[in-house]
Amino acid sequence: MFKKEKRKSWRSVQSPFIFNLARHLEAGSRYVDERVVADEVESNKIFKNIENLRADLKRSTDTIAVEDHGAGSRVFKGSSRKVRKIAKHVLQGERVAKSLWKVLKFWGMDLEEKDKRQLSVLEMGTSLGVTTAYLSSAGCDVETWEGCQNTADFARNNWIKLGLEEKIVSKVGKFEGLLKSTKGGWDMVFLDGHHDGEATLRYVEELKSKLGKGGCVLVDDVVWSKGMKMAWRQLLDDPYWNVTVRWRGKGWLFHIGGAVEQHIALSCVFKF
Numbered sequence: 446m447f448k449k450e451k452r453k454s455w456r457s458v459q460s461p462f463i464f465n466l467a468r469h470l471e472a473g474s475r476y477v478d479e480r481v482v483a484d485e486v487e488s489n490k491i492f493k494n495i496e497n498l499r500a501d502l503k504r505s506t507d508t509i510a511v512e513d514h515g516a517g518s519r520v521f522k523g524s525s526r527k528v529r530k531i532a533k534h535v536l537q538g539e540r541v542a543k544s545l546w547k548v549l550k551f552w553g554m555d556l557e558e559k560d561k562r563q564l565s566v567l568e569m570g571t572s573l574g575v576t577t578a579y580l581s582s583a584g585c586d587v588e589t590w591e592g593c594q595n596t597a598d599f600a601r602n603n604w605i606k607l608g609l610e611e612k613i614v615s616k617v618g619k620f621e622g623l624l625k626s627t628k629g630g631w632d633m634v635f636l637d638g639h640h641d642g643e644a645t646l647r648y649v650e651e652l653k654s655k656l657g658k659g660g661c662v663l664v665d666d667v668v669w670s671k672g673m674k675m676a677w678r679q680l681l682d683d684p685y686w687n688v689t690v691r692w693r694g695k696g697w698l699f700h701i702g703g704a705v706e707q708h709i710a711l712s713c714v715f716k717f
């Protein structure tokens with residue numbers, strides 16, 4: 446018997462921890478922590494630069510010879526991929542990236558004085574580096590992994606254009622190998638590549654020992670395929686992940702000591 450998620454809007458979430466997550470993901474500015482709103486205004490210039498870059502990528506005539514270590518694609522055939530198609534179909538959109546930025550900002554600001562530090566974030570799946578740029582501009586230490594050297598080189602070039610290249614650690618290799626060699630300590634891992642159910646379960650299992658205290662995993666595309674849906678159900682059934690939040694086709698996994706077990710499917714407010 447698989448565990449069921451409770452559908453809730455961000456407003457109806459009772460647990461303060463999940464409420465704070467949910468409102469930064471879904472609520473309008475007037476319901477978001479005011480320090481985050483102030484920083485969002487200050488960060489407008491970098492957001493504009495990132496979105497201008499995204500627009501350029503969507504018009505680009507470049508191609509990348511890719512090495513695909515993922516679960517295949519519904520959009521691409523062959524190994525030569527048009528950058529404009531990658532930009533249109535593969536990357537997280539602006540709204541999702543900004544929601545992640547807000548959550549990370551809030552978590553960073555909400556740390557107790559004695560725990561104050563830059564949050565460390567791992568993105569598994571760099572692609573053109575657009576979401577990486579948002580994660581980095583949230584003031585986090587960001588490391589990002591990509592299996593395809595040409596794609597990683599392309600992303601680095603994008604960070605140079607944004608002036609972010611010094612801040613981002615980029616590693617090239619397959620997730621499996623990189624996971625074995627990382628010491629970890631991540632506050633958040635965004636698993637945004639290799640959307641295959643069995644591979645996802647293996648990576649998430651490995652990540653349990655690689656998260657810092659209170660760290661979490663965000664898995665992309667948990668309803669993308671039959672295999673991914675099955676993987677998500679198995680993750681819900683794993684007692685280790687006592688708090689889960691499904692949001693816009695992605696799943697947040699938390700292991701929170703002393704928390705009441707909760708599995709929430711967050712209703713979406715905005716059309717993204």
Ligand SMILES: C[S@@+](CC[C@H](N)C(=O)[O-])C[C@H]1O[C@@H](n2cnc3c(N)ncnc32)[C@H](O)[C@@H]1O
Pocket residue numbers: 512513514515516535536537568569570571572573574575576577590591592593596618619620621637638639640
């Ligand atoms: C969906 S894209 C990432 C999008 C990016 N996070 C963004 O929103 O801007 C997934 C990337 O993961 C890489 N990838 C997929 N499976 C991989 C694996 N097993 N090891 C390493 N990289 C992988 C692909 O080459 C692809 O560029």
